[in-house]
Amino acid sequence: MxxxxxxxxxxxxxxxxxxxxDGVSARIRPGEIVGLLGPNGSGKSTLLNAISGFLPPDAGRVTIAGTDITARPAHVVTRAGLARTFQLPNMPTRMTTREVLRAGDVAAGAPRHMLRRTGRDDRIDALLEMFRLAHVADLPASSLSGGQKKLLSVALALRGSPRLLCLDEPTAGVHPELRTEMVRILKQAAGEGTTLLVIEHDMLFIRQLCSRCIVLDRGHLIADCAPDELEHNGAVVEAYLGKAVQKGKTAR
Ligand SMILES: Nc1ncnc2c1ncn2[C@@H]1O[C@H](COP(=O)(O)OP(=O)(O)OP(=O)(O)O)[C@@H](O)[C@H]1O
Ligand SMILES: [Mg+2]
Structure with a gap:
């Protein structure tokens, strides 16, 4: 490997x-797109927080390309090449959608006064178009709808072409047509060198996007397989549907 x-x-x-x-171990190779699945409350967002420096783990180790980033602060993890989005994104009240995207330049080393420049930036315009945010580019980012904030947070994370991109439910609240577009955009990012770890409940999205899935249940990793194998995995079926399904009953 x-x-x-x-x-x-x-x-x-x-x-x-x-x-x-509880003792989660996993490896993601460069260029992979891996889904992180599991029932509500299984620990997915907590795992992402522990990886990205938002929550120090009690035990264990996290490395990016061999560099130990365990319990390092988020800005250090960002410098190691990780970008992430949040399940419930918050956006600033005093910046427009376009300015939020420009803020990616700060991480890349541009001076702060450049944030409010009025000149056009082709990459930002392309992202605004791709994520159907061009018509709200000059509105306060905090005034966007829930789905639009989600799209803006994904666009922002992509802005710096990160080495590792971790997304927490990127399609929640997003129109189905745009989910298909997001698959295309994320695959393109992977083709350009970004490795992806994606938390998601939408199985169609996962099947279209991911080559491999890891599944958490109550803090334990219970499966590591291709998306098509999930429905044949007894531990996964039981985690999602409970034992009732094994007795030939439906879970609902
Ligand atoms: N800061 C916290 N303090 C106390 N408990 C927490 C905290 N953060 C998470 N938890 C608990 O940890 C468990 C896992 O939460 P987590 O948010 O990681 O789940 P999840 O798999 O992302 O679920 P969902 O699919 O609903 O987003 C939940 O029971 C939650 O209540
Ligand atoms: Mg979550």
């Missing part, structure tokens, strides 16, 4: 007596 871009070794996290992550 080639060297992993992202390697997780025995990551654990508890909130009080609640063990939310």
């Amino acid at each position: 080639s060297e992993a871009l992202l390697e997780l070794n025995g990551l654990s996290k508890a909130f009080g007596a609640h063990q939310v992550l």
Whole structure:
């Protein structure tokens, strides 16, 4: 196996007596697009927080391209090449959609006063078009709808062409037509060198986008397989539907 871009070794996290992550280990190779699945509350967002420096794990190790970033602050993890989005994105009230995208330039080293420049930026215009945000480019980012904020957060994460992009439910609240477009955009990013870890509940999106899935259930990694194999995996079926399905009953 080639060297992993992202390697997780025995990551654990508890909130009080609640063990939310319990010894999670996984490897993601450069250029892979991996889905991170699991029922509600299984620990997916917590795992992303532990990887990206938003929540120090209690135990375990995270490396990006061999560099140990365990429990390093988020800005250090960003410098190591990781960009992420949030399940519920917050946007600033005093910046327009376009200015939020320009803020990606700060991470790339442009001076802050450039943020409010009025000149056009082809890459930003292309992202605004791609994510159907051109008509709200000059509105306060905080005034966007939930789905538009989600799109803006994905566009922003892509802005810096990160080495590793972690997305937390990127299609939640997004129109189905645009989900298909997002698959195309994310595959293009992968083709240009970005490795992706994508939390998602939409299985059609996962099948179209991902070559491999890892599945969490109550803080344990219970499967690592191709999307098409998930429905034949007993542990996955049981995690999602409960034991009722094994007795020939439907879970709903
Ligand atoms: N800061 C926190 N303090 C206490 N408990 C937390 C905290 N963050 C998460 N949890 C708990 O950890 C568990 C896993 O939460 P997490 O957000 O990781 O789930 P998830 O798999 O992302 O679920 P969903 O699909 O609903 O987004 C939940 O039971 C949640 O209540
Ligand atoms: Mg979540």
